[in-house]
Amino acid sequence: MALTFATDPVSVRTPATSANLGPGFDALGLALTLYDDLTARVTPGGFTVSVIGEGAGELPSDEEHLVVRAMLATFDELGERPRGLAVECVNRIPQARGLGSSSAAIVGGVQLARGLVAGGTELIDDEAALRVAARLEGHPDNVAPCLLGGFTIAWTEGTGARAVRLPAHEDVHPKVFIPTERGYTASARAALPFEVPHADASFNAGRSALLTHALTADPSLLLPATADRLHQGYRAEAMPGTASLVASLRSVGVAAVVSGAGPTVLALSEVPADFHPGSEWRVESLGVDARGALVKGSMVELA
CATH class of the missing domain: 3.30.230.10 (Ribosomal Protein S5; domain 2)
Structure with a gap:
């Protein structure tokens, strides 16, 4: 028809x-x-x-x-x-x-x-x-x-x-740090190994489950829930600025991660008012x- x-x-x-x-x-x-x-x-x-x-x-x-x-x-x-x-x-x-x-x-x-x-x-x-x-x-x-x-x-x-x-918890307030340079998913995936240690896979399984709870019910757990061992570390060399910003934010208690394949950084918990990422980052508070x-x-x- x-x-x-x-x-x-x-x-x-x-x-x-x-x-x-x-x-x-x-x-x-x-x-x-x-x-x-x-x-x-x-x-x-x-x-x-x-x-x-x-x-x-x-x-x-x-x-x-x-x-x-x-x-x-x-x-x-x-x-x-x-x-x-x-x-x-x-x-x-x-x-x-x-x-x-x-x-x-x-x-x-x-x-x-x-x-x-x-x-x-x-x-x-x-x-x-x-x-x-x-x-x-x-x-x-x-x-x-x-x-x-x-x-x-x-x-x-x-x-x-x-x-x-x-539904995400009402206290989840994303903030993104967007750099000038671009990144591409294909090259980011190319940096990943074909095999990872069993302990790292187990670690991520537990943190993924915890993240589901943190995002929907208890945002106070977002910092430990966003820890990763499967992909961000392997991509750090190709995105040193991104890796550095994620580490800096997490060091002051912010649940920060690489957004997708990067190079944008996503923060899922409150960023201190005195934290300054540098002029190379455009910062946007989103819902x-x-x-x-x-x-x-x-x-x-x-x-």
Whole structure:
């Protein structure tokens, strides 16, 4: 059966995310109150993308743009592509800084496609949308909180990615330290060893479980709960400034971690007023986004 496409534009707001959160490598993620705003409409033909803000003048302006690629993958799941798309992006999430800019683009594309099709959110429910997004991203730790909001635990099984969303405690107040230089997930992963000591794996399993409790019920435990032995130490040589800032913050009792693959640093507990990271860091106090990627348009209203 042929799909019915919206004649009016559809918009989506996608939150930044921070993955890993210390010990929860490739599993834990948190949605943050920093957003990209995307709008798309169906056109008679061709694919165009305009970008304002982060990535303007750098990102593709055609079907190679990640938002369009995610939209087309979702339309393929639905069984039919429109002849053309016009996409507008107002980007505020820094590119390649460990704050989930690619996941925001992918989830935004999936949600736009769902919103542009009559019954799209029924044909592809949230669980299926997560699987599509995770296939495109390669792992679910960032796309899960971007799609669902809040604090998420994600995993992959035979049918693909799955996730559960938990509300973060009201006393969790994220702060991000964003450097000028960029980092890239592929190079950060290349620094990881193929094997780790059993004791380190056991350590991280315990701290990941503790972190779930700390983030949802007892933030006083965030400092020990965010300790990691699986990935941050191996990446430190490639990001010495990031590693130094994490160590400095933790030395004064702040639950600080590398955000995703870095180089941004995420603090999950209060930072002393007299702590000064240096002029090379842009500091932003954020909240935890509780709603995830919201779609608004003529065919759907997701609240």
